[in-house]
Each structure stands twice: as C-alpha cells, then as structure tokens.
Amino acid sequence: MRMLDLTLHPHRRFNPLNRSWVLVSPHRTDRPWQGQVERTAQPAQPPYDPDCYLCPGNSRAGGVRNPAYSGTFVFDNDFAALLPATAPERQDRAGLFIAEAEPGICRVACFSPRHDLTVSRMTVPDLDLVVDTWAGQYAELGRMPFVQHVQIFENRGAMMGASNPHPHCQIWASGSVPTEAAAEQSAQMDYRAARGSCLLCDYLALERESGERLVCENESFAALVPFWAVWPFETIVIGKRHLTGMDEFGDTERRGLADILKRATTRYDNIFEVPFPYTMGFHQRPTDGQPHPEWHFHAHFYPPLLRSATIRKFMVGFEMLGMPQRDITAESAAARLRALPEVHYQQR
Ligand SMILES: [Zn+2]
Numbered sequence: 001m002r003m004l005d006l007t008l009h010p011h012r013r014f015n016p017l018n019r020s021w022v023l024v025s026p027h028r029t030d031r032p033w034q035g036q037v038e039r040t041a042q043p044a045q046p047p048y049d050p051d052c053y054l055c056p057g058n059s060r061a062g063g064v065r066n067p068a069y070s071g072t073f074v075f076d077n078d079f080a081a082l083l084p085a086t087a088p089e090r091q092d093r094a095g096l097f098i099a100e101a102e103p104g105i106c107r108v109a110c111f112s113p114r115h116d117l118t119v120s121r122m123t124v125p126d127l128d129l130v131v132d133t134w135a136g137q138y139a140e141l142g143r144m145p146f147v148q149h150v151q152i153f154e155n156r157g158a159m160m161g162a163s164n165p166h167p168h169c170q171i172w173a174s175g176s177v178p179t180e181a182a183a184e185q186s187a188q189m190d191y192r193a194a195r196g197s198c199l200l201c202d203y204l205a206l207e208r209e210s211g212e213r214l215v216c217e218n219e220s221f222a223a224l225v226p227f228w229a230v231w232p233f234e235t236i237v238i239g240k241r242h243l244t245g246m247d248e249f250g251d252t253e254r255r256g257l258a259d260i261l262k263r264a265t266t267r268y269d270n271i272f273e274v275p276f277p278y279t280m281g282f283h284q285r286p287t288d289g290q291p292h293p294e295w296h297f298h299a300h301f302y303p304p305l306l307r308s309a310t311i312r313k314f315m316v317g318f319e320m321l322g323m324p325q326r327d328i329t330a331e332s333a334a335a336r337l338r339a340l341p342e343v344h345y346q347q348r
C-alpha cells in the first residue's frame with residue numbers, strides 16, 4: 001500500500017467547524033491547468049441607474065423613496081422573509097411534524113451610492129464605512145430582545161441569484177440560531193471544552209505556519225482556502241485576535257477587515273478577469289445575551305466558478321445524495337489565488 005498523498009489520491013477531508021466531510025479527487029485534474037481567460041462581455045454599469053431600486057433618490061416597491069444618501073444606506077427589506085410581529089408558537093405532532101414561529105427582521109444595506117461599484121473596486125476608506133455599518137447593525141439588531149442571531153451576507157452576481165448589481169448586502173436578524181451557525185457553535189464549544197483553547201485560533205496558527213493555503217493577510221486578518229474547502233475557490237477570512245463579534249472590533253480590526261475584503265475580492269475578480277460571483281457572510285457570536293467565549297469571528301466566501309467565467313461548479317448527483325466533492329485541491333486553489341496581483345484588472 002502506498003502512503004496517502006493528498007495531491008494524488010482520492011480522499012475525504014473533515015471540516016471541524018461544521019463537522020461535515022468533503023470528497024477530494026485530485027487525480028481528476030492530472031491534465032495541466034489551461035489558465036485561459038474566457039472573458040465574457042460584461043455590460044458596463046452606469047454610476048447611477050434610474051431604474052435601480054437601490055440608487056439614491058429612486059423609489060422602491062410601494063412607492064417609498066430612497067434618500068439622496070452619500071455613504072451607506074440601510075432599510076427594512078420591502079419583501080422581508082422574516083417579520084418581527086410573528087407570535088411565538090411551537091407545534092409538535094408525534095415528534096414528526098414540528099414547526100416553530102420565527103420572528104425576525106430583514107434589512108438591506110447599500111455599500112455606496114454608486115451603482116457601478118463592487119467591494120473590489122471601492123476604496124478602503126469607503127469600505128471602512130461599510131464595516132462600521134455592519135458593526136452598528138449587528139449591535140442594534142442584536143440588542144432587540146427577540147433577536148438571537150444576526151446574519152450579514154452579500155450575494156453577488158446573477159449566477160448567485162443576485163437580482164441587482166448595485167453593491168449591497170442583506171442582514172437577517174432571527175429569533176433562533178440558524179442551522180449552519182448552530183453547527184459551528186457546537187463544534188467550537190466542544191473543541192473549547194475538550195482542549196481549553198479555540199478551534200479557529202489553533203487552526204489559524206497551523207495555517208500560518210505552513211502557509212500553503214494562505215492567500216493574503218494583514219495585521220488583523222488572514223484570508224485562506226480552508227483545508228476542507230468545498231467550492232473551488234472558497235476562502236475563509238479569520239481574525240488574528242480572538243474576538244467573538246464585530247462589536248469587539250477596535251479601529252485596527254475595522255480597517256483590517258475593509259482591507260482584507262478588498263484584497264480578497266480583487267484577487268477573485270482577477271482570476272478570470274470578470275466580476276467574480278459569490279456568497280459572502282460573517283459568522284459571529286449569537287446575540288442571545290450569552291458571552292459565547294467559544295465563538296471566533298470569521299467570514300466565508302463561497303464562489304461558484306470553476307474553470308472560467310462561465311463554467312461553474314454544480315452541487316448535484318453524489319453531492320446531493322452523498323457529500324460534496326471537488327477536483328482541484330485547496331492547496332492548488334490557494335496557490336492560484338496567491339499568485340494573482342492585488343491591482344484590479346479594470347484599474348491596471
Ligand atoms: Zn443602483
């Protein structure tokens with residue numbers, strides 16, 4: 001028997017954060033990477049679009065008019081998936097038909113009045129304002145008595161179902177901790193109980209030692225392709241200090257987060273020289289009033305693209321019925337991201 005070689009042999013990798021597995025099949029990428037750029041024609045966006053419901057001064061559903069905002073702008077989603085006045089009730093029939101009311105608030109946060117910008121092409125000072133807005137919303141919504149968890153996320157690109165190119169994110173505050181955050185919470189809690197240290201602090205120390213999956217870093221954050229990545233160019237952004245949520249950030253972390261998000265998304269856009277689609281979001285301490293020392297603030301980027309601007313990964317077949325699978329290893333994806341310049345291809 002040969003030794004298991006993670007660059008050659010099919011194997012599965014464990015995600016200690018949500019305790020799931022991913023199948024890795026590196027032998028399927030024996031053929032050399034072609035690296036060709038299939039640039040698809042991107043319709044150039046105007047700085048202001050009279051038909052955009054997020055641009056300053058425009059009207060939204062129901063005739064509400066946006067203010068002539070100049071920085072960030074937050075409003076309650078006109079088509080909210082959650083409603084605050086939902087009465088608390090639980091139904092349980094034979095332990096098989098279980099339903100619980102879910103009160104909550106859904107907001108939209110515009111990053112900029114400029115319709116044509118993306119995180120990758122905004123300036124760090126402008127992104128600082130976005131980070132301040134996120135931290136403010138996390139604190140404000142988290143203080144509401146029925147809010148146990150605040151999920152901030154950005155869906156970017158038509159491929160990810162984002163209907164509007166205007167740079168914005170969504171903020172969903174809910175009365176329960178959602179499935180993914182709950183799984184990561186119990187894993188972090190168990191790790192802390194078993195070892196007396198933090199899962200992501202320990203993990204980041206080992207990743208920085210080896211460097212093989214690191215993409216970029218600054219004083220406060222490191223961006224890397226996690227060992228257990230599912231999406232081809234998935235990354236995780238981990239804080240270097242053990243902070244449980246954005247409300248614990250100092251100026252260094254706020255600026256550091258703005259900087260690392262700009263650099264990571266610029267690298268993404270530079271892979272295929274197109275605005276890279278992704279879902280990005282933060283995982284942090286639930287707002288249930290408990291201290292949650294086990295939580296370590298981080299961000300996930302889940303981008304779908306695989307081989308070109310048009311060839312995406314699908315989660316189908318074995319992935320729906322068995323477990324996720326990938327061909328290019330986390331290490332080769334990280335090497336590719338690391339080799340890219342941090343100057344945006346449109347600004348070179
Ligand atoms: Zn717009």
Ligand SMILES: [Zn+2]
Binds near residue numbers: 198199200242
């Ligand atoms: Zn930690």
Ligand SMILES: [Zn+2]
Binds near residue numbers: 017300
């Ligand atoms: Zn997470």
